Every structure is written in C-alpha cells, then in structure tokens.
Amino acid sequence: MLWVCVVANPAGSLVLASASPRRSAILRQIRVPHRVAPIHVDETPQPGESPDVLVERIVEMKLGAAVAAHPKSPVLVADTIVVCDGVVFGKPIDAADLRRMTLALSGGQHLVTTRYAIRAGAGVRSRSVSTSVHFRELSAHEVDDYVATSDGRDKAGGYAVQGLAARFVVRLEGSYTNVVGLPACEVTCDLAELGLLPRL
Numbered sequence: 001m002l003w004v005c006v007v008a009n010p011a012g013s014l015v016l017a018s019a020s021p022r023r024s025a026i027l028r029q030i031r032v033p034h035r036v037a038p039i040h041v042d043e044t045p046q047p048g049e050s051p052d053v054l055v056e057r058i059v060e061m062k063l064g065a066a067v068a069a070h071p072k073s074p075v076l077v078a079d080t081i082v083v084c085d086g087v088v089f090g091k092p093i094d095a096a097d098l099r100r101m102t103l104a105l106s107g108g109q110h111l112v113t114t115r116y117a118i119r120a121g122a123g124v125r126s127r128s129v130s131t132s133v134h135f136r137e138l139s140a141h142e143v144d145d146y147v148a149t150s151d152g153r154d155k156a157g158g159y160a161v162q163g164l165a166a167r168f169v170v171r172l173e174g175s176y177t178n179v180v181g182l183p184a185c186e187v188t189c190d191l192a193e194l195g196l197l198p199r200l
Contacts, residue, residue, distance in 0.1 A: 013033040013034050013035055013073075014027075014032060014033065014034040014035075014073070014074045014075070014076055014118075014191075014196060015034065015035055015036075015037050015066065015070045015073045015074065015075045015076070016034045016035070016036050016037070016075075016076050017037055017038060017039045017062060017065070017066035017069075017070075017075050017076065017077045018036070018038060018076075018077065018078055019036075019038035020078075020181050022160075022162070022180050022181040022182070023078060023181045023182045024036055026177050026180060026181065026182045026184050026187075027076075027182070027187075029184065030184050030187075030188055031198065031200060032187075032188075032191060032196075032197070032198070033198065034076070037066075037069070037070065039062060039065045039066050039069060039077070040065075041058065041061040041062055041065055042061075043058050043079070043090075045088060051081055051083045051086070051088050051113065052113075052128070054081065054088060055079050055080075055081050055113055055115045055128065056115060056128070058079045058115075059077055059078065059079050059115045059116065059117050059126065060117070062077035062078075062079065062117075063075070063077050063117045063119060063124075063126075066119075067119055074118065074119065074120035074121075074194070074196055075118070075119050076116060076117070076118045076187075077116065077117050078114055078115065078116035078117075078181065078182055079114070079115055079116075080112065080113070080114040080156055080178075080181050081112070081113050081114075081156060082110060082111070082112050082156045082157025083110060083111045083112075083113065084101075084104050084105060084108070084110040084111075084157075085104075085110075089101050089104070089105075089110075089156065089157040089158065090156055090157075091153070091154055091155060091156055091158075092152065092153055092158045095147050095150075095153075097158075098147050098150075098152060098153060098158045099143060099147045101152075101157060101158035101159075102138065102143050102146060102147065102152075102158055102159070103138075103143060105135045105157065105158075105159070105168075106135055106136075106137055106138040106143070106168075107135060107136065107137035107138070108134070108135060109132055109133065109134045109135075110132075110133055110135075110157070111130050111131070111132055111133070112130065112131045112133055112157070112178065112179045113128055113129065113130040113131075114128070114129050114178050114181060114182060114183055115127070115128040115129075116182065116183075116186075116187065118187070118190055118191065118194060118196070120194045120195070120196055123193075123194045125190035125193060125194060127186060127190070129174070129175055129178045129183040129186050130174060130178070131172055131173065131174030131175050131176070131178045131179050132172070132173035132174060133161070133169060133172055133173075133179060134169065134170040134171050134172075134173075135168045135169060135170065136168060136169075136170045138168060142167075146164060146165075149164060151163050151164040151165070152164075152165060160180075161176070161179045161180060162180055
C-alpha cells in the first residue's frame with residue numbers, strides 16, 4: 001500500500017472546494033492538511049435526470065470550477081445527496097418542506113450518496129460511496145418538535161446524522177462519515193494513490 005508517501009506539493013496544501021464545515025472537520029480528523037476555498041455551481045436537477053447522473057454531473061462541474069480557480073494546487077470537491085424511493089431530497093426550502101421530508105424518511109430506509117473527486121496535477125480520482133440509513137418510526141409530536149428546532153433546515157434530506165437526527169437512526173449500512181459528508185476511508189486511499197497523504 002501507499003501509506004508511507006509524503007506530501008510533495010510546492011503549490012501548497014490540498015484545496016477543499018466546499019463550504020461544508022463537516023467535510024473540513026473530517027479531513028482534520030484524518031490529519032490531512034488543507035485550506036478551504038468554496039466554489040459554487042448550479043445544482044438544479046435536469047428533467048428526467050437520475051440521482052446518480054445528477055451527483056456525477058454536479059461533481060464534474062465543481063471539479064472544473066475548482067481546477068480553474070486553483071490551477072497549481074491539488075483540489076478536492078464533493079457533493080452529497082439523499083435519495084428516498086428514487087427521489088432526491090435536497091435542502092428543505094421551508095418548515096413545510098422539512099416536515100415532508102422527515103415524514104417520508106420516518107420508519108423506512110433511504111440512501112445517502114457522496115461523490116467526490118480529487119485532482120493533483122494530471123492525476124484524478126473520483127468515486128461515489130453510498131450508505132443505507134434506517135430511521136425508526138417517528139410520532140407526530142417528534143416530527144413537530146424536530147421541525148421546530150430547524151436543525152436540518154440547511155442539510156440535504158433535512159437532517160444531519162451527527163445532529164438531533166441521531167435520535168432517529170436505527171442503523172447504518174456503510175460508511176458513517178459518508179453520511180456526514182465525506183467518506184474518510186475512501187478519501188484516504190485516493191489521497192494516498194495521488195501522493196497527497198502525509199504520514200501520521
């Protein structure tokens with residue numbers, strides 16, 4: 001394996017082209033030096049676009065924008081989607097939308113997929129990682145109380161697994177950090193292959 005490689009990056013540390021504090025926290029957790037420089041693209045789904053195609057297209061656009069903005073630095077971009085019964089749940093637009101999503105997730109299983117891409121020089125690594133999340137059945141007052149907190153208002157699917165919604169999760173099948181926003185194990189492997197993983 002490539003776990004002993006040392007960063008040799010004259011242009012500086014990895015650029016995390018994301019405004020997500022959770023992704024930055026995961027990189028810090030696995031001791032990957034980086035700087036945050038968010039980029040923004042239009043994430044509106046196209047008519048008839050499948051969830052997989054949507055997240056791949058968004059990440060491709062983010063990568064192009066990040067590379068253009070930081071041509072001499074390695075960059076990492078990512079996007080996370082929540083899919084329930086084949087429908088992508090984005091960030092709720094208001095309390096009613098948050099309630100709709102929470103009720104749909106209650107008592108069932110949904111899929112959280114994070115796609116990411118890393119570019120360093122001519123090398124590119126990209127992949128999608130999916131985790132199955134199971135919610136227990138929620139009572140009406142639990143849904144009301146949750147919506148009133150606004151805890152998930154700015155999160156895809158209307159919740160953060162590391163937030164109040166931890167009360168609802170029965171089990172995960174797959175990567176926990178993937179649900180948070182970046183699959184730490186897979187990212188570590190790809191950083192290593194690109195020569196971007198520092199020794200511990």
